[in-house]
Each structure stands twice: as structure tokens, then as C-alpha cells.
Amino acid sequence: MRAIWTGSIAFGLVNVPVKAYGATEDHDIDLHQVHDKDGGRIRYERRCEVCGKKVAYKDLDKAYEDGERTIVLTDEDMDALPAEKSREIEVVQFVPAEQIDPLMLEKSYYLQADSKSPKAYELLRRTLEDTEKLAVVRFALRQKTRLGILRVREKVMVLQAVMWADELRDATLVSPEKSPRISEQELKMSATLVEQYSSDFTPEEFEDDYQVQLQALIEAKIEQGEELDTDATFGEVGDEGESGDVIDLMEALKRSIDGRKSKTAPKSSGKKKSAAEK
Template sequence: MRAIWKGAIAFGLVNVPVKVYSATEDHDISLHQVHNADGGRIRYQRRCEVCSQVIDYSDIEKAYEEDGKTVVLSKDELKAIPAENSHEIEVVQFVPSEQLEPMMFEKSYYLEPDSKSPKAYVLLRRALEDTDRVAIVQFALREKTRLGALRIKDDVLVLQSLLWPDEVREANFPSLDVSIKISPQERDMSAALVESMAADFDPDHFTDDYQVQLRHLIEAKLEQGDALDTDETFGVEAGEGGKGEVIDLMEALKRSLDRKRGGASGAAAGGSGAGAAESGDEEETAKPARKRATAGKATASKSADAKTTTKSTATKSTAAKATGTKTSAAKTSTAKSTAAKSTAKSTADKASSKPAAKTAAGKATGTRARKPA
């Protein structure tokens, strides 16, 4: 890491020299703009609106405009502001950490001792530990006077810049003033859902899926070129969005609880065909008619589907009957002949495309020939 600023913490009459480092970094993949016709980089020029010339950074100053008047402020004039020249992090208060509004947190910085003897640094850290408080500080960084909070993380002092109170917007939403009635059942069920999802926060359990998939896309493009099938790369599910279905709140809470609790109970109830069918219908389509279906109806439906499906299904059915015939043949040769003719007749009825001129004996022979397959 590279220090971005050097200064000192003013802790009463104690002076703590420190180096300041950015504690966070952006992990997003950096993309730039190109011309889609030839891939050329798109760059922006600092062009003056008056003379139309491209201006170097050294010739650019800052300005403020109000009521049609422009006030130009040079770099030297900005540096002359007293607060800008201050390299002191002044401790002004020690407050309980719970009094800090998280919305005010802006950016975090690590503070490293910048002296041969870090005793003053350790003393301030111990003081924060012993009192269980956070130091409120004021400092200037990058042409801005800032408010900050000084706290401890892993034995290191961390400076968190805070937004000023007038930088936090007030939430004023008239829709929240409408009286909403929440039933006790809805509150109990929502509380149960919260408890079912309760856990200790571990940031390592979470990943930035978009950046992972973006990296995947880039690597696939490098290997396969422009002719890339994104559905094949990410899977069909990647392009599927929510259907925006409006459902009953209680029903949604019930489904959410069932989904959370259904991991173990669903596995235990996996042997029940009717229960599995009801769970699947309630989860995917939420149709009450299917929920009331019995195991007998499901079996009848499967049997009807088997008779009316494709030719390969009919062939499997024929093979199953032929197997039954083979088992019966072990008892009497007469039963074997009768079962074979019955199977041939059933096959002839289902496969209407076969010529009617074939004899029953020929069909039976054909059936036997298909048994090994």
C-alpha cells in the first residue's frame, strides 16, 4: 500500500504522527469505451468552449459560477486556505459507537504510526479500548474539510470519514404515511421467517456474482472470439428474470417458510408420490387443483400418458409385455404361445403404420427378436 497523506493525531497535548492509507479498494473489472466498428479507443479531450483548443492540465484552473458571474480560483489561492494546509487530525469528542449513524460513513483509512517510537499510538488505541468509545475528529484531506470517526480494527487505528449532516438527505415518502393493517398472523410468520434465516454475518460467504460472470465472459471471448453463445456460456437460467407475479402476502410467507424448512422434511417425505406432487405444484405453479390430486389420479395420468406418447414409449411397453410373456412361458408352452400372440396383436394395434398383411406368427417372431435389445 502507498500512503496518501501524512499528518498527526492531536489527542489533547499528545501528538501521534501517522501515515494514512486507503483501507478499501474497488475490485470491479475496468472497462473502457471503443468504437464498435473498428475497436478504436474513445478518449475525451479537455477542449475550451471559447477558443476550441485542447487544454493541458497545467493550464486548467477551478471556478465557481453564480448569476452569470464566474470566479476563477487558482491552485495557489486554494492552497492558501488555512484548513487545506492543516495536517492535523484533531480529536474533538469521544462518543459511544452506537450513536453514530451508519449512513454517515463515507470512506475508511488505515493509520500507521509514523515515528520511531509508537508509544503514543498504542496509548491512544488503549484509551479507545478501555473506554469503549469512538473518537470524533476533524481533518482536511484533498481540498475538503472532513468529519471523521477514529476506532480500532485488529489493533490498527482506522479513520472513517463521515458525511456532514446536511449531506444526508431526509427520507420523506408520503406513501409511508398511509395506515397499513398488519395481522398478528403475518407478523408471527414474518418473525418465524427471520428466525429461520438468522445467522452470524460472515462476508466471506458472499461473492460479487456480476464480476465473476463478467470475468467468465471475457475469458470465453478470448478463447472463442466474437462468435460466442452467451446462453451456452452462462446457462439458460442467466437470462431468466422474475415474472413479477403479485401474490398474497400470507401465501408468500408460507411458501418462504416451507422452502426454508423443506430441506430436511422434503427429503423425509420424498417417498410419498402424492406429497411430492403437491409440493412441486405449490412451489412452481400454485394451482389448488393439482394440490388436491391423489396418488391414484397421478398414477392414472401417467398410464394415460404412456399409452398416448411416442413410438419409443410403445416399444418399451411392448418389451415389458414380452418380458411378462417370457416369465409365463416357464410354466406352460401353451400359455407362452397365447401370450406371444396377444403381445403381437397389441403391438399391431399401437403401431398402425405397420402393414396389416403380416401374420401373427411373424409379429411374434419379430417381438422375440427385439427381446435382447
């Protein structure tokens, strides 16, 4: 695995050399677009609106429109920005984990010690673990200044990008003007249902159903071609959950609780009780 960034963490006067690696990867099946008439591959061209010629990536610059003019920014212009030249992850404060809104979290990177003496890295990692705090940091990556947090996962420090405050939209924009009335009984039954579904989170137990089904579809298409019968492959799928019918909330809660009970109830051993047990 190749490092995508090399620099250092500035922790007060302590300097921690690190390499950053992408902590996540996409598992989606790669698809491309084709013409539905003949299956021909659809490709997108970078074509100049002035001269009409196709343009290579190496000949592309960025530009800003101010309403009257086009201000062209070359790679040299972008590289000259002080923030872009920085190879430092600056620790600015330590905060409790609950103060970071998960909605603000973005891409994650594993940080590996980039030094023959990884003591500074180990010191910061242990400090984060012992204090149970997150380090708020500032850093520059891929022509963008970012806010982030440092935390520990499985003895490795993780850098996680955080959205700037003005990038997060106000939730009140979609909140209802008037909240509907919820009875105590409805709340109690809803809490009971939550309790029945409660357990420790084990992400390994879940899989991407869409990608599994897409792979099955591709394999079936390879075997059967255009004669593919999707109902035979997947079974008939109804429009579940798309009905406009209004259901009784209490009745739905009762049925949900009863259904969950039947799924989690211990199975009978099949042994008959003795007279003494009766």
C-alpha cells in the same frame, strides 16, 4: 503501499503522528468504451470552449459561477485556505458507536504510527478499545474539510470519513403517506423467517457475482469470438422477480419458511432403524 496523507492526531495535549493508507480497494474489472462499428477506443478530451484547444491537466484551474461572473480559483488560491494547510486530525468528542448512523459513513483509511516512539498511538488505540467508544474528529483531506470517526480494527486505528449532517437527505421525502396494515400473524411469520436466516456475518463467504460472470464472459469471448453463445455459457436466465403479479403475502411467507426448512434440514444417514428404535 504508499501513504496518501501524513499528519497527526490531536488528542487533548497529546500529539499522535500518523500516516494514512487507503483501507479499501476496487476489485472491478477495468473496461473502456469503444465505437460499436469498428471497435475504436473512445477518449474524452479537455477542450477549451473559448480557444478550442486541448488543455493539459497542469493548465486547469477551478471556477465558481455566481450567475453573472466566473470566479477563477488557482491552485495557489486553494492551497492558501487555512483548513487545507492543516495536517491535524482533531479529536472533538467520544461517542457510543450506536450513535453514528451507518448511512453517514464514507471511505476508510488505516492509520499507522509515524514515530520512532509509537507509545502515544498505542495509548489512544487501547483507550478506544477499553472504553468501547468512537472518537469524532475533524480533518482536511484533498481540498475538503471532513468530519470523521476513529475506531479500532485488528489492532490498527481506522479513520472513517463521515458525511456532514446537511449532506444527508431527509428520509421522510420517500416515506409512504399512509402505512399499510400488517397483521400479528404476518409479523410472527416474518420474524420466524428472519430467525431461520440468522447467523454470524462472515463476509468471506460472499463474492461479487457480477464480476465473476463478467470474467467468465471475457474468457468465453476470447475463446469463441463473435460466435459466443451466452445461453450455453451461463444457461438460460429468466426475468425472475420482474413480474407484475401481486402475490399473497401470507402464502409467500409460508413458502419461504418451508423452503428454508428444507435447505437447512439435516440429511438422513440412510441407516434403517432397528426394531428396538421403532
